[in-house]
Amino acid sequence: MEHTVEQHGSRRIVHLEGAIDVSTAIHLRELLGDQLHGPGAEVLVDLSGVRLLDSSGIGILVTAHRRAESLGARLVLAAPQPAVAKVFELTRTNKLLKIASTLAEGRMALDAL
Amino acid sequence: MTDGAHFAITARLAAIDEARTWVVSQARAAGLDDEAIADLELAMTEALANVIRHGHGGDSAALIDVAVAVVDDRFEVSILDRAPSFVASDIPPRDLDNVAEGGYGLSLIDLVMDEVRRAPRAGGGNVVTLVKRRKGRFDA
Numbered sequence: 524m525e526h527t528v529e530q531h532g533s534r535r536i537v538h539l540e541g542a543i544d545v546s547t548a549i550h551l552r553e554l555l556g557d558q559l560h561g562p563g564a565e566v567l568v569d570l571s572g573v574r575l576l577d578s579s580g581i582g583i584l585v586t587a588h589r590r591a592e593s594l595g596a597r598l599v600l601a602a603p604q605p606a607v608a609k610v611f612e613l614t615r616t617n618k619l620l621k622i623a624s625t626l627a628e629g630r631m632a633l634d635a636l
Numbered sequence: 637m638t639d640g641a642h643f644a645i646t647a648r649l650a651a652i653d654e655a656r657t658w659v660v661s662q663a664r665a666a667g668l669d670d671e672a673i674a675d676l677e678l679a680m681t682e683a684l685a686n687v688i689r690h691g692h693g694g695d696s697a698a699l700i701d702v703a704v705a706v707v708d709d710r711f712e713v714s715i716l717d718r719a720p721s722f723v724a725s726d727i728p729p730r731d732l733d734n735v736a737e738g739g740y741g742l743s744l745i746d747l748v749m750d751e752v753r754r755a756p757r758a759g760g761g762n763v764v765t766l767v768k769r770r771k772g773r774f775d776a
Contacts, residue, residue: 542656542681544685545649545652545681546649546652546653574674575656575677575681577678577681577682577741577744578682578740578744579741581740582740605671606670606675609674609748610744613743613744613747614740614743614744
């Protein structure tokens with residue numbers, strides 16, 4: 524899994540690429556932990572380059588979501604490929620996590636949170 | 637049935653990607669579509685992670701065999717280990733309505749595969765076989 528982070532004021536856009544699986548999930552946990560640094564943090568995760576998301580990746584995203592809520596920060600996931608969207612649906616985490624179908628919608632969702 | 641092909645990895649999490657790459661090339665050659673291949677990649681990732689983390693429990697020198705076979709309309713991926721016996725029915729099924737942090741793996745395998753077989757391996761160990769049916773080619 525590769526990543527780049529764009530910073531726009533208090534907002535950060537994290538672009539992820541490759542496979543999020545049990546061998547890269549720890550890296551994702553550290554990355555999202557760093558971005559969700561405190562109250563008011565706004566993090567948009569661009570999933571458009573992610574072709575595989577496994578159960579350990581789902582676990583990290585659920586933990587990050589809960590961390591954001593408890594901190595008073597905002598976390599939105601955006602632009603999942605069909606294979607990744609399917610994993611959110613099968614695990615029903617699409618009902619818990621904030622997921623936008625495009626990056627533009629993700630930006631709007633962050634504004635609305 | 638076509639001749640099967642084998643690929644061996646050591647029991648390291650980083651080796652899962654090598655096994656996935658090999659299976660994807662085999663699945664493409666067998667004519668599976670993108671969605672079926674994505675399902676297979678997910679299921680084998682979960683199955684290998686279970687074997688590496690829970691079965692071999694950190695013995696990174698242990699060998700895991702990955703075998704593929706085309707049987708009629710089915711593309712089968714078998715994962716063969718030498719770990720202590722594992723009985724999936726010992727683990728309570730996960731309630732996917734009750735969302736929590738971990739433990740989706742075994743449920744996901746069954747959800748994305750057409751068939752999953754778990755059996756003891758001759759000589760000790762376990763075999764998990766993940767089956768995906770090829771669409772179209774054999775449909776009337």
